Amino acid sequence: MHVDVMTVPQRLAEIGALARRTQAAGFSGLLFTETGRTPYMNAAVASQAAPGLELLTGVAVAFPRSPFVTAATAWELQEATGGKFRLGLGTQVRTHVVRRYGTTFERPGPRLRDYVRAVKACFAAFRHGRLDHHGEFYELDFITPQWSAGPIDAPDPAIDVAAVNPWMLRMAGEVADGVHVHPLGEPGYLARHVVPNIAEGAQKAGRSPNDVAVIVPVMTIVGDSDQERDAQRENVRASLSFYGSTPNYAFIWDEAGFEGTTARLREKQKAGDFAGMVAQISDEHVAAFAVESTWDGLADALIARYGDIATRIVLYNAVGDPEHFERYGEIARQLTA
Template sequence: MDVDVMTTALPLGDIGSLAARTQAAGFSGMLFTETGRTPYLNAAVASQAAPGLELSTGVAVAFPRSPFITAATAWELQEGTGGRFRLGLGTQVRTHVVRRYGTAFERPGPRLRDYVLAVKACFAAFRTGTLDHHGEFYNLDFITPQWSAGPIDAPDPKVDIAAVNPWMLRMAGEVADGVHVHPIGEPGYIARHVVPKVAEGAMKSGRLPSDIALIVPVMTIVGDTDEERAAERERVRFSMSFYGSTPNYAFIWDEAGFDGTTARIREKQKAGDVNGMAAQITDDHIATFATESTWDGLAAALADKYGDTASRVVLYNALGDPERFERYGEVARQLSQGGALGR
């Protein structure tokens, strides 16, 4: 099991040292989210500061960038990392895409499916000189040598997508190389939805379910004293309330036995009550959706919980205190070397 550290995209001057620390600590790689800063430049700096580190976008917003621009950027990063880059894409939500990016959002699922195929067609064009993609949303059929990145001495980048609902999970299994599971994707949800739906999609395209990577972010509560774990638990509670406010994710809470969680969070959100939002996340929620452990037991706890499903585990809250970061790195090293799996 590979273990990455999750980080938002940071000022470029901060990334090189963080990448070097991440590699030295024992992590397999870094996953860059996209918020106010773009993940691609962060990945480029990290690739030069820590050669050999596996890098991915998790996830970059797809629609504001043309498939060709995204493909060309991923191609350069794949070359710069020596084949250790994964392109993670997502739709974002309508308000951001339309009102912040000024881009169309109609039928986001089918649009993302066509986008992934268009990106892969661009990869093929960089090798062959022929661009030929005609889909429902994107038509690409013109490329000349001076506008092509050309072949590289690495395989095509893997293209992963963020998927939550059953349709998107099936689509990921059909056309993508991996799935970014949602941060509140607890093991029951992964077993009920992610694994079978991805398998359905894989079979549709003549692939094995094992051909599609499952990339699972995990929220952890770690400490050797009750006080340490109590402080971590409150941070996780706030993170879960943020994610839990999205209506499309309500079914995940409901199916896990926490009916109405999203509605209660949204009621507090509309009132501007951030603390009230967090208060809707009970200790029972946290026990189901997070992993709590002592430091010595964390590797085994993660292996027991995700070892049969996850290709990569992404530690959601490893950054922060330098000492804790080093200890998380040792856990990552144990998992990547298989020592905690008992296999």
């Protein structure tokens, strides 16, 4: 099991230090989300600051960038890391894609499947000089030597996709190298949906489910005193209220025994009552969706919860307190050993 650190992209002047700390602490890799800053520039700086550290986008927004641009960027990062870059892609949601990025969002699942195949076709073209992808959404069939990055001394970058619903999970099992599970991925959801749907997609493509990495972000509440854990618990409660307000994720809450949670959160959200949203998240919600432990018990707690499923665990809230960061690194060393 690999253990990574999740972070939002930082100022470029700051990310090198975080990459070095991450490597020195004992984590497998550093995973960059995409928010107001892009993950790719951060990954480039990190690759030079901490050679050998695995770097992941988790996830970069696909549709605003052409498949060729994404492929070329990933190719350079794979070369810079010596083969330790994983390209994580996601659809985002319609409002962001249409109104913030100004691009198309129709049929996002099939479009992302075609996008992944198009990126892989670009990788092949960089090696062999022939671009030949003819999909439902993307037609790519022209490349000349001066517009090709050329071969690199590393395997093609792995491509992981963010998936929540069963169709997307099956698609990921069919065409991707890994799946980024949503932070709401509690063990019941992983067993009911993630594992069987990835397996079905992999079977359709004639390959083993073991070929598909399962990348699971984990919210943790860790401390050796109630006081230490209380503040972290409230931060997790706020995160769950944010994620839980998305209609597409309602089925996860319902199946976990919290039926109607999303509807109640959305009612508070529409009223602008953000404190009320947080108040809808009970201690039972937190226990179901986060791992709470003492420091000595955390490694065993993570193994018990995710050891049979996760290829990579991504610590959602490790960045912050420097002392805690080092202690999380000790846990990472235990799990990767």
